[in-house]
Amino acid sequence: MDRRALAKLLGIAALAAVARAAMVAGLELYSDEAYYWLWSRRLAPGYFDHPPMVAWLAALGTSFSGGEGWLRLPFVVCGGLAVLFAGLCAGELSRDPRAPIWGALLAAAAPLLSLTGALCLPDAPAEAAYAAAAWLLARARGKGWLWAGLAVGLALLAKYTAALLAPALLLLVLWDPALRRELRAPWPWLAGALAVALFLPTLRWDAERGFASIAFQLHHGFGSGTSLRRVGEYVAGQLLGAGPVTLALGLAVLVRARSSAEKRVAAATLLPFAVTTWSALRGPVEANWPSLAYPALCAAAAAGLCRLAEPLARRLLALSLALGLVLVVAFGKEERRPALIAGTAAAERFHGWRAFAREARAAAGAACAEAGCDPSDPFVFASSYQLASELAYYGGWRRFGFTAERPSQLDVWGDRPRPGEPFLVVGDGEVPPAFRPRVRAEGEGPTHRFLAPWPGAVRSGSVTGFARYLGLR
Template sequence: MPWLAALAALTALRLVVAAVTPLAPDEAYYWVWSRDLQAGYLDHPPMVALFIRAGTMLAGETAFGVRLLGPLSLALGSILLARAAEDLLPGRRSGPWAPALLNATLLAGVGAVTMTPDTPLLFFWTAALWAAARLHRSGDGRWWLAVGLFAGLALASKYTAVLFGAGLLIWMVLDPAARRWLARWQLWAGGAVAMLVFAPVIAWNAAHGWASFAKQGGRAGSGDVAQALRYLGELLGGQAGLATPLVFLLCVAGAGAAAIAWWRRRDGGALLLAALVLPGAALFLWQATGSRVQGNWPAVLYPAAAIAAAGLLQAPAWLRLRIPALVLGGAMTAAVYLQAIAAPLSLPRRSDPTLARLGGWDAFVAEVAAAADRTGAGFIAAEEYGLASLLAFRLPPGRLVVAMDPRWRLFTLSSPPQGVTGLLVRSERRGEGPPLWPGAEALPGPQGRLVRSRRGIEAEAYRLHRVTAAPGQPPAVVLPRPGT
């Protein structure tokens, strides 16, 4: 099929971009997870660490190895999404168009070449959607076991996957044909499979004071009307940009069309799509009235929305938007890829996320190593977990890298050697307050400040401090190094 050939070519391109683009600090942090495998972490469940461990076992501890499963999982997820579209909306030839729309988004295009918890989440969410579509089309209750398996794996990727279970429940309550499953053993067996898959995460939280559940469950906030309007504007504007404007328009219209198709024709497939989009969208909109919603959080809404857009928007005006939506999305993604790799545009940090996250690391890491040599430092340290992890991933072999932050108490990594003097690298964005490291002494003069830049444009500035490891300090650990 032509669309499969296009998907294969796109996946090959993404693998190349993943190989030549430097890791971002968060990706390096998740790589540290892969070197200290646990059933849970403070920030998220462990699936991203398992993805990275599998990739680095196959391709080595390189940026390509860390990201290997990103492009591959999106390619497989795209095939499953096409099959789900045919099962939920048969006869509408929506199969190729649904994954095409999803792949045209920046959320998928950039997400495929970076490794974050959203990478396995989007794959397993899509796989669970495919299994639910097979259930709907075939009426075979055994598909509930597959739904439970993939939903459990999605939940072990990121807690946002709870919205999938909520959507299924809404579907079964509202659709008489699906409601019968509430009295069938297969549904409950599928639920048991999901809980069995997720049980290690629960056990880890129970053993660590419910740290991860408390962190993620405490994100809601409250603010005044001006804050609410600003956050809502950021959410809607961010989604229009990350989904790309025309794909976002099609997905919003498609989700609405799914709800209308259920209301008018009692179309169970359309109801399932609406149930997997609209409640989550409402939740994120509500959350935005009190706190900032990160742009990647609603990514899980787009697989079902893309199916709805591809299968239910059949009016000529909507059909004419499909090709422009793919072209615009592809052009925007290509521009981001090009800027991340070659930076042809000289943009300031506030206008260029690739500069903030990816720019200038090679020269900066070399300068840090040189500063450590000049000062005779026995280790290099950082308070920011992403910076510390990136230094551990990129510094030359033989360097000892230490991270200091309360989150490290939840890891099983070793403590730094006592009485050894090291070099603390601290971003100026942390303000002028004292470092976490007790007794830190700022290095004087120009040698005490480093600037990470790309083509002369500053990405971030850092201060250097002399520190000594001693008993009774805040939690600090020695980070793993590639190949050790």
């Protein structure tokens, strides 16, 4: 690729990053973002829900300055890199000079990539690293395998789903004669060793905890209780998340892969889709699960567009760009001034947390006066890890115990009040039913309720003080 074409790719990636940053500018952190930020307060090789990359990047973003925009900046950069690598990967799948530009444009316009490439989530670094891995695997020869191994290792540090590259490569050995010839040299094996070495500290961290993190993700990914509606939502999520043109053309190109590069990208892309589709037939699946393969899918779709007649190819490309632009603008407009989504969970995620934390601190002042705790630094048992995370970010509280719902990183940390120390329970109503059977305490005070408005609705909260912590039951 010449410098002019590379400059165009960099320009598209930069514009996509700026547009995505503008899309979420001014929005409060939604609960998962705050949760990952909370991780960054205690950097480690691993965490309960995901590998550590999201926490490392959150710590980097926080180090720049305060505010949600700075926290999200490293993730916006990762989103731009995913666009760049999609274009580079397209250049490996087609000799047509239009392919790299079209691949980058499709990745820039993919609605789900626009969203995940703007928020403090594991998806942005996973998509960037996995896209780099797909591109480098497509062109890996000799020492070039080491760069592919580095990308795979970084992908593993971002999201466990990247481990699907291992069975993908095993299947590829049977499918790709060129790969079998490469395996006679040491470089692919050294690349694999490099990827494992990068991931080994995280694997060791999880092993020391009984592989709780990997077990949680396997249970989460291969649960039960699916329905026709949920399967339909998953399919609709893929059509909308990648874009109908990208999804249809990309899959069509990859399932008919012929060249070694096509086969390598196909193996890395199709397996995540196959696994998540199988999972969707068993239990609930979130639309973003296969999104780390979206950039490579965009690259394949660009190669497919290059095989079509020029007028049709440009119309389909324009359709994809228009759809992506409309959805980005609509998302930014609706989240700032909810109308169609007013009062829904889609609006609730990004609104009202600052007000909730302010009201919670005010109620905590009254509860602490009764229980005898310090309202500026109380020990808190929250009803959910999401609530605890928002209170940590917007309320400034730092000490949290386990929550009443599913296990989380708070359980891994295992923080507890000191014996005899007063503490607070914060929730959305009464003291959570799951709390009392687990904690022994004395001096339960009255529950102080409050309301925190957000556009289109009101979030309720409650604070209850306890005078003495006596231990766990």
